[in-house]
Amino acid sequence: MKAFTSPEDEQQAKHYIGLLQAQKFDEIENDIDPSIKLKSTNLDQTLRAMAAQMPAGQPLSVKLVNASFITSNTLHKSKLIYEYQYPDQHVLINIATQKKDGITTIIAFNVKKLSESLESSNSFSMGGKSPLQYAVLALAVIAALFSLYALILCIRTKMRGRKWLWIIFILFGVCSLSVNWATGEWNLQLVSIQLLSASAAAPLYGAWVISVSVPLGAILFVLRRRELAAPAEQSVTSSDS
Structure with a gap:
């Protein structure tokens, strides 16, 4: 992820995180975007609460776990999320900045304590899941194998007729039911197509999402195979029977 992240953006983000650790709240407030200041009634209290969530001392490790950027001719926005590991806890820090007309301001800044690392909490494990999660996983495997x-x-x-049309129809499932393997949250999309009617994907340090679709093309082909088959094959099938 660092390969796609600007060193300038990282330096700027870590500078503000360092100011928060050092409790230099005035310097942070000076660089907060005016649009944020209008929405916040007590920035000093908010920053103090954020600083209180960060343990004293140096972290054991610092990981960049997420990064996104928006750049145009006059504007550059960056959002970086770091995971700070301390001896007894992990802290997730989200810092977003924008540079407009040569002026850099903070547009988002928050801190969240974690009971364990993102890598551990989002790892794929079979224990302690809901019936829906197990059902979606089982259906995804069945749908893929059947396809x-x-x-x-x-x-x-x-x-x-044209066999390649049926092949394309079989390759993709319609609609999709997805479940977050870490949280159990689910999402149903009625307008959706999915290769082989199933998928399992996880972003870097993120949770696995299991999805299953209706293998409509595969089902219709298996049901209609006899009537679609060429006459020669039908005759061979009848003789074998």
């Missing part, structure tokens, strides 16, 4: 079965069956079947 592969139907795809191989379609490729091996001599058919009337």
